[in-house]
Amino acid sequence: MTAFEHPSAPDLSAPTQSSSGSTWQELLPPMSAHEAAVEANRCLYCYDAPCLQACPTHIDIPTFIRKIGTGNLRGSARTILEANFLGGTCARVCPVQELCEGACVLGKDHTPIQIGRLQRYAVDHVQERGVQLFQPGTPTGKSVAVVGSGPAGISAAAELAKAGHAVTLLEKREQAGGLSTYGIVSLREPIEIAQREVQALIDLGVDVQTGRELTGKADLDILLHDHDAVFLALGLGAVPAMGVPGEEHLIDGLDFIEQAKLHPETLLYSLKTVVIGAGNTAIDAATMARRAGAEVLVVYRRTEAEMTAYRHEYEFALHEGIAFTFLTQPVEVVSHGGKVTGLKCVKMALGAPDASGRPRPQPVPGSEFILDCDQVISAIGQEKPDLAKLLGLELEGGYIKVNHDLQTSLPRVWAGGDGVRLRGSASTVMAVQDGKIAAAGIHAALGAGEVGGGKWEVGTPQTS
Amino acid sequence: MADLSINFAGIRAPNPFWLASAPPTNTGAQVIRAFEHGWGGAVWKTIGPPVLNISNRYGGLSIGGQRLLAINNVELISDRPIEVNLREIAEVKRLFPDRALIVSAMVDADPLAWREIVMRIEDTGADGIELNYGCPQGMSERGMGAAVGQVPEMCELNTYWVTSVTKLLVIVKLTPNVTHIVDPAHAALKGGAHALSLINTINSVMSVDLDTLQITPNIGGRGTHGGYAGPAVKPIALNMLSELMTDAEVLRSGVPICGMGGIVTWRDAAEFLLLGAGAVQVCTAAMHYGYRIVEDMIDGLSNWMDDKGFASVGDVVGRSLPQLSTFGQLDLSYQAVARIDPDKCIQCNLCYVACNDTAHQCIDLTTPGGLRVDPGFDPRVNGKAVADTRPMPVVREADCVGCALCANVCPVDHCITMVSVPSGRESVTWDELSARQPAVTQQWGAMEAYREDVGIEIH
Numbered sequence: 034m035t036a037f038e039h040p041s042a043p044d045l046s047a048p049t050q051s052s053s054g055s056t057w058q059e060l061l062p063p064m065s066a067h068e069a070a071v072e073a074n075r076c077l078y079c080y081d082a083p084c085l086q087a088c089p090t091h092i093d094i095p096t097f098i099r100k101i102g103t104g105n106l107r108g109s110a111r112t113i114l115e116a117n118f119l120g121g122t123c124a125r126v127c128p129v130q131e132l133c134e135g136a137c138v139l140g141k142d143h144t145p146i147q148i149g150r151l152q153r154y155a156v157d158h159v160q161e162r163g164v165q166l167f168q169p170g171t172p173t174g175k176s177v178a179v180v181g182s183g184p185a186g187i188s189a190a191a192e193l194a195k196a197g198h199a200v201t202l203l204e205k206r207e208q209a210g211g212l213s214t215y216g217i218v219s220l221r222e223p224i225e226i227a228q229r230e231v232q233a234l235i236d237l238g239v240d241v242q243t244g245r246e247l248t249g250k251a252d253l254d255i256l257l258h259d260h261d262a263v264f265l266a267l268g269l270g271a272v273p274a275m276g277v278p279g280e281e282h283l284i285d286g287l288d289f290i291e292q293a294k295l296h297p298e299t300l301l302y303s304l305k306t307v308v309i310g311a312g313n314t315a316i317d318a319a320t321m322a323r324r325a326g327a328e329v330l331v332v333y334r335r336t337e338a339e340m341t342a343y344r345h346e347y348e349f350a351l352h353e354g355i356a357f358t359f360l361t362q363p364v365e366v367v368s369h370g371g372k373v374t375g376l377k378c379v380k381m382a383l384g385a386p387d388a389s390g391r392p393r394p395q396p397v398p399g400s401e402f403i404l405d406c407d408q409v410i411s412a413i414g415q416e417k418p419d420l421a422k423l424l425g426l427e428l429e430g431g432y433i434k435v436n437h438d439l440q441t442s443l444p445r446v447w448a449g450g451d452g453v454r455l456r457g458s459a460s461t462v463m464a465v466q467d468g469k470i471a472a473a474g475i476h477a478a479l480g481a482g483e484v485g486g487g488k489w490e491v492g493t494p495q496t497s
Numbered sequence: 498m499a500d501l502s503i504n505f506a507g508i509r510a511p512n513p514f515w516l517a518s519a520p521p522t523n524t525g526a527q528v529i530r531a532f533e534h535g536w537g538g539a540v541w542k543t544i545g546p547p548v549l550n551i552s553n554r555y556g557g558l559s560i561g562g563q564r565l566l567a568i569n570n571v572e573l574i575s576d577r578p579i580e581v582n583l584r585e586i587a588e589v590k591r592l593f594p595d596r597a598l599i600v601s602a603m604v605d606a607d608p609l610a611w612r613e614i615v616m617r618i619e620d621t622g623a624d625g626i627e628l629n630y631g632c633p634q635g636m637s638e639r640g641m642g643a644a645v646g647q648v649p650e651m652c653e654l655n656t657y658w659v660t661s662v663t664k665l666l667v668i669v670k671l672t673p674n675v676t677h678i679v680d681p682a683h684a685a686l687k688g689g690a691h692a693l694s695l696i697n698t699i700n701s702v703m704s705v706d707l708d709t710l711q712i713t714p715n716i717g718g719r720g721t722h723g724g725y726a727g728p729a730v731k732p733i734a735l736n737m738l739s740e741l742m743t744d745a746e747v748l749r750s751g752v753p754i755c756g757m758g759g760i761v762t763w764r765d766a767a768e769f770l771l772l773g774a775g776a777v778q779v780c781t782a783a784m785h786y787g788y789r790i791v792e793d794m795i796d797g798l799s800n801w802m803d804d805k806g807f808a809s810v811g812d813v814v815g816r817s818l819p820q821l822s823t824f825g826q827l828d829l830s831y832q833a834v835a836r837i838d839p840d841k842c843i844q845c846n847l848c849y850v851a852c853n854d855t856a857h858q859c860i861d862l863t864t865p866g867g868l869r870v871d872p873g874f875d876p877r878v879n880g881k882a883v884a885d886t887r888p889m890p891v892v893r894e895a896d897c898v899g900c901a902l903c904a905n906v907c908p909v910d911h912c913i914t915m916v917s918v919p920s921g922r923e924s925v926t927w928d929e930l931s932a933r934q935p936a937v938t939q940q941w942g943a944m945e946a947y948r949e950d951v952g953i954e955i956h
Contacts, residue, residue, distance in 0.1 A: 070562050074562040077908050078847070079845040079846055080846040080847055080850035081846055081849075081862075081872040081873065081874070082845075082846075083844070083883055083887055086883040087879055087881050087882075087883045087884065088879060089879040089880075091876055091879075102561070102562075131880060131881055132880060133881075135881025136883055136884040138884070141843055466879075
């Protein structure tokens, strides 16, 4: 059996269209009213609940679920979106097994409450109907520029607008939403969901300007001249180069996901695809390649134990019929006539622990072999934000250095999201919380503390 | 295998599960199907004077997604021609001679009317007649049903008009829509009843539709009160059964009681038997799930009786009656405290909030190291691991009054148990205390002195 053969590869059907027109429907169907009611009624309504604590944005989960149970869906959505403006995105992309659902008291013996799907049910209810839950705050006369319209930027912009500040949101790409728009596979989040959140921001009076890129210190100085504060939600860069011969044939994993989401018709026809890396982006890219019809093999230089993808993502990939080979390091992309024909790899063995504390994989001499394939996708992480250095920001481990309130080394400049994620895992929900923390810091610094009242205590426990 | 057969005031049945007089016993075809499923008896849907029914007869009570925790009905007695009913009753009895077949009847308060219908029922070969003095809707406005059951003199008179003209077994079905259930029971006994049954349905307005603002059930834009039944009424029925089974006059009469009201499973039925019912009747549960539920009722009761060593239904009937008491005879010195099993606790902390907000503030949240902590968390910390360091509720037993609220809100079976602890006080009841030291039960000063004397501390 070759590495590609899979004993129980599922029957792959042709891409399906969602009702909204985007290719590939969401993996999980929306809950029906009955399903939501039954699930909501199963929730114990814990006091000082662990799910609420486990959520990085501390959504009052028992309260929003109870409101679904009582038929107060508007109130439920408000409870969610007050704590997390991107509740619709997080309901879909959060690793709930590691967060709220992982902490559910019913998880020990039974099945945890499906918090993510209930959250999606409540938020979709209001957003599909265009219900306006929030209004801009009383104008403070202060102005804030937010750079980057990913989850951190949207979250900060929304909180600042609700507090009455004039907010300008700059996005270098043609569409706002950042990774929600471009980097989350449509199986998890169709583009319409991200666009709804951008629209909600516009409805709050935020001036969303796309096609506006911050390129250097001069641009930042202009922003600081025009605004009272700046929040940088720059995200991370492209997938780094591997430094192997044939590198030019590698497809960037994030580019691949974007293509699969926005222009699936332009995907290359591939019979056999190799994906390099074993993080969540690698799994997503592999999934889309698999769904597009290819046999897919993921190669990783360490072992299953060191994979950075969540366990549930790995299991999901296996169910999709994606094969994995571990302790395998690519050394050359083999091509013929400009077309990829294979990936040359070397076998690895684990050695002494490296700087990350994980055993260092070392090549086994003479173990080179070639994996036949016609497409190679690289998803081995993202470059640190280059721009940060150009802006004159102090760095820490390559990430933007920030203090407890997410203030950078430059006056009146805050930063958040993946670009500051030196510790902890980069995720949408952490970025949303960064947006809240930074907005609270900016609000306080602008001397408008009385506008939002106690509301600006970020993450104040809501049940005590 | 326990013997489930019963002899209820002379009527034999293979098991104590009878279908109550209601829609499930409307026609011969239905009762035949029910008997084929194994029901031990059936009380035919009430026959009597002509009626016309309306549309939208039922309203249901749903709580937390659970349907028909109670049902409210505005249906009347049988609207089928009386001749058809009588013919089918005779046919069913002929096909199933081993089952109890009782005919429920209701007529105007007129001895001739009663005499006529009783004679016709006798001709069917049915085992008995149940006098419907209970229906609170539709018929009571015409002077029948609950209108009879609520007036003891009427109850006695109507019963007498029946018992004086027939040799059939006469069961009087009591309405719960009274202040004191023993009064109509006494009246029925004076009228010569051979058995009693209770409870009929309770007066109710089911609900108001929040979209239309209409009363439910909505009958062409209007609503009215109806009879309330189903699981939610069981404790009311058990209380009324208990009142009769501890009443000296009822006990002296020796008449058996057929219990009903919210019986859904064999477990519910066993509770009625333990409190003295000689047979039970079921309606709402059958209307919810069909006749097939009787299979588990028979099987479950039989298995439980085997486990408990009860050879026959007679061994079960009234077994828990000795424990029934009045408040004045309860031991004031009995002390229990709540104990939480840390291995079973899932840390939902519902006990904590219930005790803290609405009981006696005697549950603490404590860290694994035993430190008392307040609710709340560090907003900078997240992830599923927060569950690992979650504080555990612990009862401060010295302050626990033993109210048992926590044990009732706990979602985990056998996690919180009420443990009997020595109070260090001599056993005494309120009645004894009132007789021995009247001042203590009448004056606060004396009460406080008494408490101090015996060591009762109120927090």
